[in-house]
Amino acid sequence: MVNLPRLVIAAPASGHGKTTVATGLMAALVRAGHNVSGHKVGPDYIDPGYHALATGKPGRNLDPHLVGENRLVPLLLNGARGADLAIIEGVMGLYDGQIGGEGFASTAHVATVTRTPVVLVVDISHASRSIAALVQGMVAFDPSVRIVGVILNKAGSPRHAGEVISALESTGLPVLGVLQRDDGIVAPSRHLGLIPAAERDDAAHALDRLADQIAEKIDLDQLLALAHSAPDLEAEAWEAAQEVSSPGTHRPVVAMAGGRAFTFRYAETEELLRAAGCDVVTFDPLNDEALPDGTAGLYLGGGFPEVHASGLSANAPLREALREAVDSGMPTYAECAGLLYLCRSVDGMPMVGALDAEAVMTPKLTLSYRTAIVPTDQLTGTVGTRVTGHEFHRTIVTPASAAAAWLVDGTPVGFSSPTLHASYLHTHWAGHPDIAQRFANAVHAYVPSVASAPSRRSAPRDRRNVEASSEGLGWHGDAELSPGLIDFAVNIHDDSRPEWLDTALRISLDAIGAYPDPTAAQHAIAQRHGRQPDEVLATAGAAEAFALIARARPWRRPVVVHPQFTEPDVALAAAGHQPEHVLTDPANGFVLDPSLVPDDADLVMIGNPTNPTSVLHPEQSLRRLMRPGRVVVVDEAFMDSVPDERHSLAGIPDPNLLVVRSLTKLWSIPGVRAGYVLGSPQMLAELKAHQSPWSVSTAAIAAMIATATPEALAEAAKRTTRIGQHRRVLTDGLTELGIHHVPAAGPFVLAKVGIGAHDRLRSAGYALRRADTFPGLDDTWVRIAVRKPDTTRKLLATLRIEGPWT
Structure with missing residues (x-):
């Protein structure tokens, strides 16, 4: 028996505000300190993106057509692991399901199977007392569906809402809250519904406004009490490892398309692939010019290539790499957006060209559940296998392929070969784990047609910089500042500190009469990262962390990957070591090549995002640095400025991995010196043995606790969004001026402005x-x-006047 407080948020019909209310509730409850999991009834993939933004967890779908009725509760429990509350957003009207299925796959169906109480969201903008009749009808239509409360949406005035509330008294249902008309919290739409959260720079801000309104106008305590009335569930959580197995000991890479153009794949797909022995690495077809290192399989899921066609077309290097990969026989699974991307073109814009077909937009929407049959033995299954799925698109692809991916109602659709599957059909692999197993087996068996391993070379130490290390390696951005100069040198966020942080720092002064104890801070940080308290070591900033690491062991061959922050070099030299440098190449955008690190290096230190390049190294590249007998240190001082902290290793409990974090930059507190290290208890014990007693100040401890709260994480998300928006002003301006710069993930940009430019800008008033x-x-x-x-x-204007910059 599993106790999981939960609620379904449903409505009498589409358009009543289910997504707005459900997402707002998730965000408000998270900000109130709850660990919330978000779920969506049906196949929709846009709403779960907003759920993920609200909860910090992957959005999950519950659809009996896609996965089977028997898997609904196990999948609910899988998505709710570690959560103390689940919010399930319904689909369409409460009782609307598969056409001709008598409510099958409806919100009511899922609520009944999962034994979940239902809260109705009702748009009252065009009625008053009639709302009570509508709600009473919803209650009486199927007594097995337990409706427990109502939220009124789009009220015109308090008087209007009062009339509705009075009428609803006859139903016996409590009114949990009233929301007024507010277009400011409505997500924008386009041809296939809401714009995905991943495509909206303002999504985090909009969610904050929504969460504030929900917290103010809905009785969260009463809603939680209703959630706790849900009965225990007699099931075990779904486990990917029980559905598939690894066919080999090595872990080949499956490159999974992501970014703004490819926003959809079910979370369980990646879990199944990992359980089947694959490493899944996300790449962005809009921005990445090469596939991830070691790619042996391609997963191109859903999204909107028609919206981003020009950007996808402009990335010719990746299009060519993908075409060569598909042509080589690399196992490739493409559905809907992936199908379009593999065509020769989309609305005339050149695409990958792996399929001999064209895609064009049409005015007709295709939206339907499907049951498909595998026509011949192929990548996705054996002949005669039946698969359920859904279609959702406004494009067509012509001509059809002679080798179809599926038979749907006797009609061949899609494209297939022994190594390729491409069609419009979206499938949920948790409902058909054999697809995941067959695909993983093919990935494990894939052998590149041409061996293309990079040549091994160990980069020499940079003699010019090493010789100047007494000054150069100790040079910091604050040394650039002088009175009268506008500061573009110091990587401290230029927004004011939140009032709650200043308050926490002021209150900490009351405790300076006692020796500082970081225990509470380490517990708060552990909870923030999903780690155990003994996997956190509080430090006096990242600088102390590097010094502790340098002194922890008699390192034989320490390596620092450069260009990067020089403090690790300084710390290693002070401890008597002579670090080697592995240099990333500016010609390829300073991308990490793990093969350049000497095999016998026992300590490797690298930043992510790296200072000063602002390059964000993929998680898989960093994982390739790990091996027995080697400690890998990842400096994530700027990771809290990266949306969703993607590619962070902070949650990975590897015994030979240390992740260094700093609170200095994002929270504008360089004078506090607050940071921490995440790692195994054994490794952190080695560091702590060299730490001076009471090195972490009372103020630093207060800052660590304050910035680990849900409120702080929400503020961090807002700051991260603003940083991205402000960075785009800088990079767009540099591009317009013809100034080469490295694509940036952090709160700074590395630009090549030419010899003497630094001093010329300084003379013009800029540091x-x-x-x-x-x-x-x-x-x-x-x-x-x-x-x-x-x-x-102002800086860009000066660059324009002072140029050209070469």
Whole structure:
């Protein structure tokens, strides 16, 4: 028996505000300190993206057509692991399901199977007392569906709402809250419904406004009491490892399309592939010019390539790499958006060209559940296998392929070969794990037609920089500042600190009469990252962390990947070590090549995102650095400025991995010196043995606790969004001026402005971080901190006047 408080948020019909209310409730409850999991009835993939933004967990779907009725409760429990509350958003009207299925796959069907109480969201904008009749009818229609409360949406006035509430008294259902008309919290739409959260820079801000309104206008305590009335569930959580197995000991890479153009895949798909012995690495077809290292399989899921056709078309290097991969026989699974992307073109814009077909937009919407049959033995199954799925698109692909992927109602659809599957049909692999197993087996068996392993070379130490290390490696951005200069040199967020953080710091002064104890801070940080308290070591900033690591062991061959923050070099030298440098190549955008690190290196230190390049290294590339006998240190001082902290290793409990974090930058508190290390208890014990007693101040402890709360994480998300928006002002301006810069993930941009540019800009009143003190860079580069748009535009105007920059 499993106790899981839960509610279904349903409505009499589409358009009443289910998504708005359900997502807002998730966000408000998370901000109130609850661990919430979000679920969506039906196949929809846009709403779960908003759920993920609200909860910090992957959005999950519950659809009996796609996965079978018997898997609904196990999948609910899988998605709710570690959560103390589940919110399930319904689909269409409460009793609307599969056409001709008498309510099969409806919200009511899922609520009944999962034994979940239902809260109705009702749009009252065009009625008053009649709302009571509508609600009473919903209650009486199927007594097995337990409706427990009502939320009124789009009320015109308090008087209007009062009339509805009075009429609803006869139903016996409590009114949990009233929301007024507010177009400011409605997500924008386009041809296939809401714009996905991943495509909206303002999504986090909109969610904050929504959460505030929900918390103010809905009785969350009463709603929680109703959620706790849900009966215990007699089932075990779904386990991917019980559905599939690994056919080999090595872990080949499956490259999974992501980014703004490919926003949809069911979370269980990745879980199944990992359980089947594959490493899944997300790549962005809009921005990445190459596939992830070691790719042996391609998963191209759903999304909107028709919206981003120009950007996808412009990335010719990746299109060519994908075409060659598919042509080589690399196992490839493409559905809907992936199908379009593999065509020769979409609405005339060149695409990958792996399929001899064209895709064009049409005015007709295709939206339907399907049951498909595998026509011949192929990548997805054996002949005669029946599969359920759904279609959702406004495009057509012509001509059809002679080798079909499916038979739907006797009609061949899609494209297939022994190594390729491409069609419009979306399938949920948790309902058909054999697809995942067959695909994983093919990935494990894939052998590249041409061996293309990179040549091994160990980069020499940068003699020019090493010789100047007494000054260069110790040079920091604050050394650039002088009175009268506009600061683009120091990587400290230029927004004011939140009032709650300042309050926590002021209150901490009351405790300075006692020796500081970081225990509470370590517990707060552990909860924030899903770690155990003994896997957290509080430090006086990242600098102390590097010093502790340098002194922890008699390192034989320490390596620092450069260009990057020089403090690790300084710490290693102070401890008597001579680190080697592995230099990333500016010609390929300073991308990490793990094969360049010497095999016998016992300590490898790297930043992510890296200072000063602002490059975000993929998780899989960092994982390739790990091996027995080697400690890998990842400096994530700027990871809290990356949306969703993607590619962070903070949650990975590897015994030879240390992740260093700093609170200095995002929270604008360089004078507090607050940071921490995440790692195994054994490794952290080695560091702590070299830590001075009471090195972490009372103020730093207060800052750690304050910035680990749900309120802080919500504020961090807002700051991260603003940083991205402000960074785009800078990078767009540099592009317009023809100034080469490295694609940036952090709150700073590395730009190549030419010899003497640093000093010329300084004379013009701007402090920028010189780059020649970083190994691997020279004085033609500068690092530019992200600032507010007005300040940035002043710099860009000066660059325009002072140019050209070469």
